[in-house]
Amino acid sequence: MSFLFWKKTKSINEMIENYMEGVDHCIKAFQEGIYYYLEHHHDKYYQKLTCDAHKFESGADDIRREIEHKLYGEALLPESRGDILGMIESIDRIPSAAEDCLSKLDVEQPKIPEFMIESLKELVEVNVEAYFLIRKAMHYINENPKETLYINKEIDVKESRSDDLEEKIAREIFASEELELASKMQLKTILVKIGDLSDRCQTSVDRMSLVAIKRRV
Amino acid sequence: MWQILSGVILGWSLGANDAANVFGTAVASKMVTFWKASVLCAMFILAGAILEGAGGMETYSKLSNYGLNFAFIISLVAGVTVIFMTFLHLPVSTSQAVVGAMLGVGIIFNNINLDSLLKVILCWIGTPIGAMFIAMILYQVIGKIFNVLDLSFYQYDKVLRFCLIVAGSYGAYALGANNVANVTGPFVASGQLSATWGVVIGGLSIALGVMTFSRNVMMTVGKGIVKLNAFSALIVVLAEAVTIHVYAIIGVPVSTSQAVVGAVVGIGIIRGVQTVNLKTLGKIGVGWVMTPAISFGFTWAITTLMIFLSILTGP
Numbered sequence: 001m002s003f004l005f006w007k008k009t010k011s012i013n014e015m016i017e018n019y020m021e022g023v024d025h026c027i028k029a030f031q032e033g034i035y036y037y038l039e040h041h042h043d044k045y046y047q048k049l050t051c052d053a054h055k056f057e058s059g060a061d062d063i064r065r066e067i068e069h070k071l072y073g074e075a076l077l078p079e080s081r082g083d084i085l086g087m088i089e090s091i092d093r094i095p096s097a098a099e100d101c102l103s104k105l106d107v108e109q110p111k112i113p114e115f116m117i118e119s120l121k122e123l124v125e126v127n128v129e130a131y132f133l134i135r136k137a138m139h140y141i142n143e144n145p146k147e148t149l150y151i152n153k154e155i156d157v158k159e160s161r162s163d164d165l166e167e168k169i170a171r172e173i174f175a176s177e178e179l180e181l182a183s184k185m186q187l188k189t190i191l192v193k194i195g196d197l198s199d200r201c202q203t204s205v206d207r208m209s210l211v212a213i214k215r216r217v
Numbered sequence: 218m219w220q221i222l223s224g225v226i227l228g229w230s231l232g233a234n235d236a237a238n239v240f241g242t243a244v245a246s247k248m249v250t251f252w253k254a255s256v257l258c259a260m261f262i263l264a265g266a267i268l269e270g271a272g273g274m275e276t277y278s279k280l281s282n283y284g285l286n287f288a289f290i291i292s293l294v295a296g297v298t299v300i301f302m303t304f305l306h307l308p309v310s311t312s313q314a315v316v317g318a319m320l321g322v323g324i325i326f327n328n329i330n331l332d333s334l335l336k337v338i339l340c341w342i343g344t345p346i347g348a349m350f351i352a353m354i355l356y357q358v359i360g361k362i363f364n365v366l367d368l369s370f371y372q373y374d375k376v377l378r379f380c381l382i383v384a385g386s387y388g389a390y391a392l393g394a395n396n397v398a399n400v401t402g403p404f405v406a407s408g409q410l411s412a413t414w415g416v417v418i419g420g421l422s423i424a425l426g427v428m429t430f431s432r433n434v435m436m437t438v439g440k441g442i443v444k445l446n447a448f449s450a451l452i453v454v455l456a457e458a459v460t461i462h463v464y465a466i467i468g469v470p471v472s473t474s475q476a477v478v479g480a481v482v483g484i485g486i487i488r489g490v491q492t493v494n495l496k497t498l499g500k501i502g503v504g505w506v507m508t509p510a511i512s513f514g515f516t517w518a519i520t521t522l523m524i525f526l527s528i529l530t531g532p
């Protein structure tokens with residue numbers, strides 16, 4: 001009987017791994033897309049990268065729905081089902097934020113001032129790193145849940161760094177005399193959109209930490 | 218011997234109701250199908266009844282002596298009391314209903330063994346209290362083992378599910394060992410059945426109740442217990458099983474539902490939360506007093522009426 005349980009949970013685990021791979025691709029497309037936009041502005045290749053990110057996000061979404069349906073028929077404890085669903089739903093908000101950001105640049109095509117480019121690259125890098133820590137946390141939930149608590153601290157550092165960078169860049173934007181107020185507001189929104197990634201990573205890792213703590217008696 | 222039918226019906230209702238206390242969690246959370254759970258439960262109930270059910274029979278035999286017709290009345294009244302209390306949504310113990318009914322007959326014939334009665338009442342009081350302490354100890358000990366094992370997400374899930382099924386099977390064994398005397402005990406006490414036939418017929422009728430009519434109760438009770446969280450649910454089932462097994466060894470049938478409530482209170486004390494509200498505890502208190510009182514009253518009235526009619530109709 002326990003062998004049957006093992007087979008079922010293993011298949012859920014494999015589906016979660018597939019889901020995370022989809023999210024990985026989406027986040028990589030996000031990073032490549034923003035870097036490309038900063039260096040080449042908007043063109044067909046940027047549109048392709050936006051499209052790729054959308055495809056990966058939507059593919060991951062399909063797997064998430066499949067996992068949700070499968071979970072209800074599986075031999076798992078009700079609280080484990082709830083925890084898996086909760087973790088995946090909170091992780092799912094990360095690629096959504098990435099896709100939103102790329103799509104905003106695709107639609108609005110704002111001109112990025114030279115002084116922002118390096119700082120924006122750094123902001124993207126910090127947020128992408130925060131996501132890859134989530135990836136690590138998801139691995140540890142399966143292998144050694146206690147480690148998730150350490151990753152929580154690392155993500156907290158990334159999230160604070162992202163907030164600092166956002167604030168620094170926002171100050172530079174609003175201090176600029178070349179930009180009009182409308183452009184300043186538009187650029188500020190893009191900053192917030194990029195920073196959303198690490199905010200959502202923080203929410204996800206908090207959820208994972210709770211899952212890990214709950215399993216300590 | 219048709220009178221034994223009332224005991225079989227009582228056993229059937231006991232199986233239908235009490236299986237939920239041991240396998241409700243596993244079935245309600247879909248970790249095992251109802252059919253697998255009911256087959257496991259029925260097998261272990263029968264094994265418990267046959268291997269360790271004789272102790273309770275002996276206690277009931279010592280409590281009072283009477284003929285076959287009175288054994289029939291005792292089983293019938295106990296069954297009616299259980300249905301009546303369930304209808305009033307009050308928690309009910311089959312053991313208390315049977316003992317109350319036995320006393321209803323015994324008092325008329327001035328045939329009650331006070332030592333046995335005292336032992337039974339002390340065990341009734343000891344059931345929820347014992348289960349509470351056992352739950353507190355098990356929570357600490359098994360909790361420490363789980364922490365030391367440092368299981369991953371899926372391992373924790375798998376181990377806990379496996380433990381719940383093992384605990385459920387042990388609970389079913391203890392249920393059979395402890396409660397079989399409620400079913401055929403009055404007939405063994407009246408000398409109409411041997412202890413061996415008593416445990417076999419009793420065990421089979423409880424198992425029949427589990428197989429045919431326990432699904433809905435399992436879902437209702439199981440979902441209630443699951444709300445605790447899976448680890449606490451495991452401790453509740455295990456504490457209940459250990460408690461009623463101890464009483465099966467002592468030879469006194471007790472209530473599985475009262476053991477469950479005691480265990481849930483114990484979990485609450487350990488975790489510093491109120492797991493059972495005062496209204497529920499009040500209801501349990503009312504059920505604790507009313508169940509033996511009602512079955513006592515009914516049996517006393519029916520027995521008096523029978524004696525009165527037999528005097529009127531003459532020899």
